[in-house]
Amino acid sequence: MSYVPELEKWKVEIRRGLIEMSILSLLSKREMYGYELSKSLNEITKGVLSVEEGTLYPLLRRLENKKYIRGEWKFVNEKARKYYRITPLGLEILHNMKEIWQAIIVAVEKILSGGNNNV
Amino acid sequence: MSEREEALELLETYLDDVRQYLPEDIANDVVEELRTHIIDKSTEMGGLTVRNVYKVIRQLGEPRELASRYAIDTSKKQISFELGISTDLYPYFVKIIFWLTIFMVIGYTARIFSYVTATEAIEISKIILTFVEMIIGISVTILMLYLVMSFLSSNPDLRKMFLDFVKEIFGPEKKKKEKKIKEKPAEYVPEKAAKPDYKERVKLFKERRILPHTPPILSLIGGILAIIIAYIVIVYSTRFLFSWLMELFNYSLGIYFILIGIIELGNYIYVSYTEKRSYLVNVLKTLISFIFIPWLMLANIYTEQIQIPFIDLTREYIDMHELISSIKLIYLPSEYIMLAKLLTILFVSIIIVNGIITWIKYVKTSPRRRALEILESQK
Numbered sequence: 001m002s003y004v005p006e007l008e009k010w011k012v013e014i015r016r017g018l019i020e021m022s023i024l025s026l027l028s029k030r031e032m033y034g035y036e037l038s039k040s041l042n043e044i045t046k047g048v049l050s051v052e053e054g055t056l057y058p059l060l061r062r063l064e065n066k067k068y069i070r071g072e073w074k075f076v077n078e079k080a081r082k083y084y085r086i087t088p089l090g091l092e093i094l095h096n097m098k099e100i101w102q103a104i105i106v107a108v109e110k111i112l113s114g115g116n117n118n119v
Numbered sequence: 120m121s122e123r124e125e126a127l128e129l130l131e132t133y134l135d136d137v138r139q140y141l142p143e144d145i146a147n148d149v150v151e152e153l154r155t156h157i158i159d160k161s162t163e164m165g166g167l168t169v170r171n172v173y174k175v176i177r178q179l180g181e182p183r184e185l186a187s188r189y190a191i192d193t194s195k196k197q198i199s200f201e202l203g204i205s206t207d208l209y210p211y212f213v214k215i216i217f218w219l220t221i222f223m224v225i226g227y228t229a230r231i232f233s234y235v236t237a238t239e240a241i242e243i244s245k246i247i248l249t250f251v252e253m254i255i256g257i258s259v260t261i262l263m264l265y266l267v268m269s270f271l272s273s274n275p276d277l278r279k280m281f282l283d284f285v286k287e288i289f290g291p292e293k294k295k296k297e298k299k300i301k302e303k304p305a306e307y308v309p310e311k312a313a314k315p316d317y318k319e320r321v322k323l324f325k326e327r328r329i330l331p332h333t334p335p336i337l338s339l340i341g342g343i344l345a346i347i348i349a350y351i352v353i354v355y356s357t358r359f360l361f362s363w364l365m366e367l368f369n370y371s372l373g374i375y376f377i378l379i380g381i382i383e384l385g386n387y388i389y390v391s392y393t394e395k396r397s398y399l400v401n402v403l404k405t406l407i408s409f410i411f412i413p414w415l416m417l418a419n420i421y422t423e424q425i426q427i428p429f430i431d432l433t434r435e436y437i438d439m440h441e442l443i444s445s446i447k448l449i450y451l452p453s454e455y456i457m458l459a460k461l462l463t464i465l466f467v468s469i470i471i472v473n474g475i476i477t478w479i480k481y482v483k484t485s486p487r488r489r490a491l492e493i494l495e496s497q498k
Contacts, residue, residue: 033155034152034156035155035156035159035160052178052180053156053160053175053178053179054178054179054180054184054185054188055188057149057152057153057156057189058185058188058189061145061149061189073151079155079159080151080155081155081159082148082151082152082155
């Protein structure tokens with residue numbers, strides 16, 4: 001099917017921003033380390049918003065650079081891991097993201113259902 | 120070596136490779152985080168074995184690709200350059216070279232053919248010149264393409280643009296191959312090596328390491344050899360009647376080998392004492408090759424002053440001594456002047472391009488300490 005690669009591309013594009021929001025949301029509940037985050041994303045979304053680790057760690061670094069999250073090395077159970085937690089700025093961004101996301105869902109729903117009504 | 124030790128070695132090999140491509144200021148932190156990730160995940164998969172570590176690092180992706188994501192994600196988007204073509208671009212590189220070579224060979228063959236048919240007397244020198252031009256042309260094209268592809272490989276955004284562009288052009292023909300790439304997105308070992316079992320792949324992985332440590336003994340041998348060559352050049356340059364251009368060449372050659380000798384011996388001492396590799400050696404050696412540029416420029420202008428050794432093979436010689444003493448210097452025959460001019464230009468380009476490449480490599484792979492020193496001085 002020739003449209004499959006195009007669809008994949010579309011999926012990647014649409015997921016990109018959502019993963020950022022999901023990470024911020026997960027970190028707003030509690031602090032987590034990279035691998036833990038990756039597993040949580042995968043389990044909660046049943047793979048829909050799973051993210052490759054090679055993408056996740058650079059993404060975390062970017063969020064850290066933007067000061068949305070803060071990474072800190074901690075010893076837990078005798079293991080040193082870098083734990084991330086959300087910053088006040090990150091919380092604010094997350095709040096705005098959620099609002100935008102809700103507005104998008106409502107708008108898209110209207111378009112999709114309106115489109116169906118016309119048919 | 121135990122299974123665990125082997126797994127750890129593989130892990131460190133991978134991390135070393137990633138570190139090389141990372142911006143210096145974040146390298147330590149990123150590598151530590153990746154190390155804990157690989158250990159955590161492999162342990163969860165059933166233990167720290169070579170197989171598990173290999174699986175995890177394969178998921179993380181090719182070191183350069185992984186590191187480049189960090190480079191993009193940190194502050195401003197920076198253009199990077201590192202020699203080497205990534206696995207997804209490699210097939211296109213081979214294909215382009217293949218077709219370009221075929222076109223060039225056809226073009227030059229047609230030109231040679233026209234020389235043969237157009238004139239009654241076949242000019243051998245012209246044919247040789249065209250042939251040499253073809254070889255040089257193909258080599259320069261391959262080199263340029265290699266540099267361009269390396270540049271594309273070093274910058275994920277540009278690489279993606281290129282891949283999209285190529286796929287759009289050749290798309291319908293390459294559907295099967297595209298699918299394969301999609302299924303294995305971040306394969307560190309090239310596709311061709313995907314067939315052998317994982318142990319062999321691990322071996323390949325290790326062999327593909329960049330910047331291996333050169334044993335210092337090679338520096339010692341190289342240094343001694345260079346000094347010997349410099350001595351021979353200086354001694355023998357007084358035995359012949361050289362033109363001013365060739366005398367300049369002898370001086371350049373002598374100085375070049377003396378400096379190379381000093382550097383190689385210095386490197387031997389440095390590596391033996393500190394047990395660290397010196398990153399500066401290659402840069403210095405390349406810089407020294409710039410000593411030939413003035414001579415090459417002059418040789419390009421005053422090509423008729425170039426001399427070549429000539430031995431009369433029609434007569435018989437009693438011993439080696441007589442043979443050597445019968446060597447005469449003759450000026451370059453006029454039919455080779457064009458060829459010599461072409462070669463001087465080629466050599467100048469090679470020296471400059473090599474200089475640029477070595478410098479970029481040095482900047483990208485310099486030890487962290489050096490980068491930290493620079494950062495300190497900037498503060």
